[in-house]
Amino acid sequence: MGEVIEVNGPIVTIRQPGIRNGEQVKIGRMNLIGEVIHLREKDALVQVYESTESLHPGEQVEGLGHPLTVELGPGLLGQIFDGVQRPLDKIMQMSGEHISRGLEISALDRERVWHYLPDPEIVVGKRLRGGEILGTVMETESIEHRVLAPPDCSGEIIEHAPEGDYCIDEIIVRLRLDDGPIESLKMYHHWPVRQPRPYHSRASSGLPLITGQRILDTFFPMLKGGKAAVPGPFGAGKTIVQQQIARWANADIVLYVGCGERGNELVEILQTFPKLTDPYTGRSLMERTFLVANTSNMPVVAREASIYVGVTMAEYYRDQGYDVVMVADSTSRWAEALREVAGRLGQMPVEEGYPAYLASRLAAFYERAGTVNTLAGNHGSVSLIGAVSPPGGDFSEPVTSHTKEIIRTFWALSKPLADARHYPAVSWLESFTDYAERAAIWWSENVSQQWGLRRQQALSLLAEADELERIVNLVGPEALSSSQRWVLESSGLIKEAVLQQNALDPVDSYCSPEKQFQLLDLVLRYHKSGGELIGLGVPVEQLIELEFGVGLKRLKSTVTNEDLSPLEDYALKIRQCFDAMRVEYSNDSGAAS
Amino acid sequence: MSELEYRKVSSIHGALMFLKGVEGVGLGDRVAIRDKDGRRRNGQVIRTSREVVLVQVFEGTDSLDLENTWVRFLDQPFELALSPDLLGRNFNGIGEPRDDRPPIISSLRRNVNGSPVNPAARAYPREFIQTGISTIDGLNSLVRGQKLPVFSGSGLPHNRLAAQIVRQARLPGDSSNFVIVFAAMGVSFSDARFFEHEFESSGVLRNVVMFINLANDPPMERLILPRTALTAAEYLAYELDHHVLVVITDMTNYAEALREVATEKGDVPSRKGYPGYLYSDLAEIYERAGRLRDRHGSITMIPILSMPSDDITHPIPDLSGYITEGQIVLSRELHSKSVYPPVNVPPSLSRLMKDGIGKDDTREDHPRVASQLYASYTRALEARNLASIIGSEELSERDRRYLEFADHFESSFVRQGADEERNIIETLDLAWALLSLLPPSALSRVSEEDLHKYHSWDGSS
Missing domain, CATH: 3.40.50.300 (P-loop containing nucleotide triphosphate hydrolases)
Incomplete structure (x- = not known):
């Protein structure tokens, strides 16, 4: 047993010979839990996870012999934990609406029964390596929990529980460790949080x-x-x-x-x-x-x-x-x-x-x-x-x-x-992002080969529009050419029809990759064919007055992920209208020349 | 322990007092101090060790000396006595009466620091409060249990706005009134008087508890005052089932x-000399607002803070904004155009609005109208900006419409009388009257049904 020397907010100085850096300690009458973060001559500095109000110098301290660990096993999903992995609903059962101090609650429910299905390969006599899958339980309706051997143990299996209902505290595997002693494994194990878990x-x-x-x-x-x-x-x-x-x-x-x-x-x-x-x-x-x-x-x-x-x-x-x-x-x-x-x-x-x-x-x-x-x-x-x-x-x-x-x-x-x-x-x-090229491989295989190109086009259009807006803010929109004004119009469309997304709208909240691509593609095609018309002499105002823009902006929340055909319909509508204009203006320019 | 009185002050430093050779004092304990003239002061232990105990003195350390200062450690934290008699009373920061009436006597006493609410015990706030103010109800709706601060500046009418909210706040279709906890830190006598007068004249004084620390009262008391006030609020809300509206002014003084x-303790400063724990400290206050699942009452909080030099990136508004559920920002520009309330719409926000409005709460078009007004007003401000550079004659037809929209938005939607109470339907109808200045093609945030139902466009696009 050691004792508290000084209390300074969440930092408590204790004196306890032999305590190790990183070790968990239990402090005082209120059983506050903390962690040694610094050793200074005879004293250890402890950061305390709970409020230290009313803590006195002289109160007793006990080292717990291990660092901050978490319990890993079935029953984590669906839960809400506090910062040191105590389930908040259990805290509520014990201390009501406010969180009181010194509560000791384990993360996983000890009473809950799981239906355990042993892995057929994990049989008696076989050598078990750390991190192997012992068996499975259904943790939720959709997630199968694969019960893992702790990463740091290996040995020969001498017993494996049959299929059946178990609580997590029951032993499911016994093995003879490489250096002799028998180790019992349960459906959960502990792991220190500051140490990354090993992988192959x-x-x-x-x-x-x-x-x-x-x-x-x-x-x-x-x-x-x-x-x-x-x-x-x-x-x-x-x-x-x-x-x-x-x-x-x-x-x-x-x-x-x-x-x-x-x-x-x-x-x-x-x-x-x-x-x-x-x-x-x-x-x-x-x-x-x-x-x-x-x-x-x-x-x-x-x-x-x-x-x-x-x-x-x-x-x-x-x-x-x-x-x-x-x-x-x-x-x-x-x-x-x-x-x-x-x-x-x-x-x-x-x-x-x-x-x-x-x-x-x-x-x-x-x-x-x-x-x-x-x-x-x-x-x-x-x-x-x-x-x-x-x-x-x-x-x-x-x-x-x-x-x-x-x-x-x-x-x-x-x-x-x-x-x-x-x-x-x-x-x-x-x-x-540094991942665009790697992502492009997936998108071109699964959605469209045009993805990388469209993304680039949209980003350049946005960048160009940003430049133009700066000019507009200096000298006004009249200084821009028709095609520049069309760039501004289209970039506005990308922003409103594609980039903006309403998290609260049931249709728009989640947008499937397919719909993402098609929406962008539609806007960019509209931009391109509009640009061609302007090249033929169509006034930009006339294009804007067609009011395709408003319709495009509404598509994200009217077209569902399941049925994207209205996007194609809309594209067709634009094309028909534009084609008619193209004919008109080609004839005009033909007549003029 | 509490019988022992020590005379072991070794040094005094600003509002801090160091004592040597006092053993076993708990952190946060209440301290009673008596000087050589017999005057009593209150303190709190803010650091304790076997050698030195550090005490923060709420009333300041003026005229204390090292030899003749007696200190008694009470072995208990600061507590507030709670009873229904709190209502209608006026206290200082540590809960002592300021109104010449006897102190509250009750066996129910609570630590003013409270303890953190378990997030699992909270209920999500979603009941729309009508304040009768269009910029709040329409664009930044307040819900019961929300903490929505007013970011203001010196000379702006935040007090008038707060008083108007207090006077008009109610749930549509619910006659029960709010109980008000008023916490004032470092305010001038005239500001405090203004609020008292407001409460008196609107006849709610019996439903108000006031905790007041004036500009010339000891500044250290401001550290404990909001905690005392919120302890009272929690009692009123969770034990007496009241819906409590807490107005705290001015968080900057806190x-x-x-x-x-x-600084006196020697804490490492982060930004502008404020300690690194300012965020956590403010959170301890703000997070006491809310609703609990199994309790009837609620705590809705309207803190007022003045932004030093109107700078919203100053640590106080900045950290507050990260904790509170939105903010109402006041604008000096609108104020100088004599628009009351001068709510600066673009930076204002209510994070909890989305769940408190719409079909069953206000009206089905509300979320989209709010979004559209924001988008159109921002666009209109760009047009106004452009007009100031190139002149409004050079603007396009559409931009000129936006200019007109901006002017009407400020003069008829933002502006309203200090006694004018608009119900939410009036506010939304007003919003549509404004949107009708713009062609339907400019309104992509509202649905086609909305346009059909509420928009009256007679011009050509």
Whole structure:
């Protein structure tokens, strides 16, 4: 037993000989849980996951002998956990509407019975390697949970439970470890959160992560196993973008980590997801989703832990051979938690009070994304998507700028777009992706060979229009030529008919890759044939007055993913009208010459 | 413990007092201080170790000395006594009466810091509150349990706006009124008087609890005042089943007091000298708004903060905006054009609006009309910008229409009287009257049915 020496906010100095760095400790009468982060001569500095109010110097401290770990096994999906993996509904049963301190609750339900189906290959006498699949249980109606051997144990199987109903605390496999002793395996195991889970090797991924959001999938695609950031000032719609990804991404498992954000946002997910249907399986979205919540009013230190707790659980499902998406909202709050702890430790601040290790911590976190060949011999991936909340919307601040160097897809949100209620407010000028070429392979095989070309055309059109708008703002629209005005008109169409997408509209909320391509294709074809007419001498005003634009802008919310034929009908309507004009104007010019 | 009185102050530093040789004091404990003239002050332990205890003194440390200051550690956190008698009373930041009436006596006492609400216990706010103000109801709707701040600047009429909201806020079709918790930090006497007068003249004084710290009251008390006020609000909402509207003004004064103490403690500053934990600290206050699943009452919060030099990227509005569920931003430009309320529409936002409006709550076209007004007004501001460069004569026909739209939008939709109460249907009809200045082809955010039903276009496009 040791004792408390000093209490300084969430940092408690304790004196306990022999305690190790990273070890969990239980502090005082209130049984607060913390983690040793620094050793200084005889003293250890502990960051405490709960409020330290009323803690006295002199209270007792007990080292728990292990680092911060999570429980990994069936029963995680559909749950909402706090930053140190305690289920929030269990907390509510124990302490009511407010979270009291010192509650010890395990993550997985000990009472719940699972129907276990042993893997026929895992038989007595066989050598078991770490990370192998022992058997399966149906965790939800749509997700099969593959029960894994802990990655760090191997030996000869001497007993394997038959098919049947078990609680997670029952032993399902016994094995003789290589060095002799007998080890009993259950349906779950523990893993330290700050240590990435091992895999066989890294694999390359070529599959895009489809989110059903046109600006993301078509313009700035990301791959499964990729890393992306969504920076934006407040009110730019970060949360909606993140929630849309969590809803519609074509992943097997989605983990939403609410890190230092609003409580009501998590409630919204908890209340809406069970009612939404996964477009890929047709089942309730909640069956593949789980959440980690450390809201902004919950203790800061657990916020730092929540990101690691989340990514470790994501890796666990990856190791079962699933594509996992982890959405973290927001990594800035996590960085601020680092900063707060660093400040209390008296570490030298470098930029805006952040410690020097900010960049390396961020890089190490995002490095846990990736597609791997698992120890069990299949493929899995973790895609990481982190929101960034730059103070004042300034992307040059440390968290945004360091993140930008690490990630490969950058979905920059813009305040002016959000102010005009152009959602998602992803800026086509500031965003970037490194994955476009790899994604193009999938799109040309599955949707259209024209995809890469169309994407390029649209991006150049938008860039050109941006230049022209600058000119208009200096000298007025009269200075532009007809074809330049047509560029402005068409780029406006791309923005409103393609880029804008209404998350609240049942039709428009999810847009299939096929519809994404066809909408863009339609607008670009309209632009091209309109441009030809202008070349023949048709006044640009006349084209605009045809009012095809308004119709095009409505297609996204009237044409469903299931039936895209109205798009073709509309294209036909435009073509007929344009053809007639072409004949008229060719004749005119023919007559004139 | 609480019987012992120490005289061990080793140094005094701004509002902080260091004591040596006091053992076993808990973090956050309440401290009673007596100076040589017998005057009493209140403090709180903000850091504790076996060697040194650091106490923050709410009333300041003026005229304290090292030898003749007696300190008593009460071994308990700051608590507020709670009873229905709170209503109609006026307190200071630590819950002592300011109205010459006796203190509240009750066996029910709560730690003013509260404890975090379990997100799993929350109910999602979705009941539309009609404030009678078009820019709020129509474009940035408030719902019960929301925290929607007013971002203002010095000299702007945020107090009038807040008073109007307090006076007019109600649920359509529900006669029950809000109970009001008014928390004022560092406000001038005349501002405090203005609100008292407002409450009096609208006859709601019996349903108001006031917590007031004036500009010349001790600044440290501002750190605890919003917590005290919210403890009262939670009691009224969750135990007495009231719907509570909390008005907090001015969060900027709160943040400045926090910076003052942080600097004295030697905390590492982040932006503009504010401590790195300003975000978490503000969140502890703002996140106490909301609804709980199994409780009848609710806490709706309207914090007011003045943006230093009207800068919305200043840490106080910036961090607030990341926590609150939207913001109503006031504009100096509109104010100087004598538009009241001078709500700057583009940067204003209500995040919870989407679930509180529409078919069953307000009217089916509401979400699309709001989106269309935003889009059209932003477009109109671009046209106005262009006009200021090239002159309005040079504008295209369509841009001139937009100019006209912008002017009418500001003079008839944004502007309204300080006593004018427009119900939501009036607001939406007004919106359509404005949209009718624009041709149907310019309105792609509304549906064709909406156009058919509400749009009256007589000109040619």
